Amino acid sequence: MITVNPLEVEGLMFTAIRVELPKTNLLIISNEVGYIMCAALDVDVLNEKLADRNVIAGRASGVRTIDQLLHAPLEKITNASKEKYGWEVGMSGKEALLKIS
Numbered sequence: 001m002i003t004v005n006p007l008e009v010e011g012l013m014f015t016a017i018r019v020e021l022p023k024t025n026l027l028i029i030s031n032e033v034g035y036i037m038c039a040a041l042d043v044d045v046l047n048e049k050l051a052d053r054n055v056i057a058g059r060a061s062g063v064r065t066i067d068q069l070l071h072a073p074l075e076k077i078t079n080a081s082k083e084k085y086g087w088e089v090g091m092s093g094k095e096a097l098l099k100i101s
Helices: 043-048 066-071 079-085 093-099
Strands: 002-009 012-021 024-030 035-037 057-059
Touching: 002 093, 012 093, 024 066, 035 093, 043 057, 066 093, 079 093
Parallel strands: 035 057
Antiparallel strands: 002 012, 012 024, 024 035
């Protein structure tokens, strides 16, 4: 099952996506600038093979819900998210999202 819902974070709108997969879930929170995602995201591919796209993205692991994704520290981020928006490894998903709004 795929669930897509609007998500308000401090008055700003994002899209929350949950894809239920066998034995795991894929979680994403996005807007038109970038996104954060659970550990299914391969940041290294975005930084190395797709660097020319300047993808704004970050990854948190060990999360099972959209709320956990908002509050978990990002363990990996793309180079573009750091350079363009000041994201840092360890900042919460919520902090990162607010920087791209």
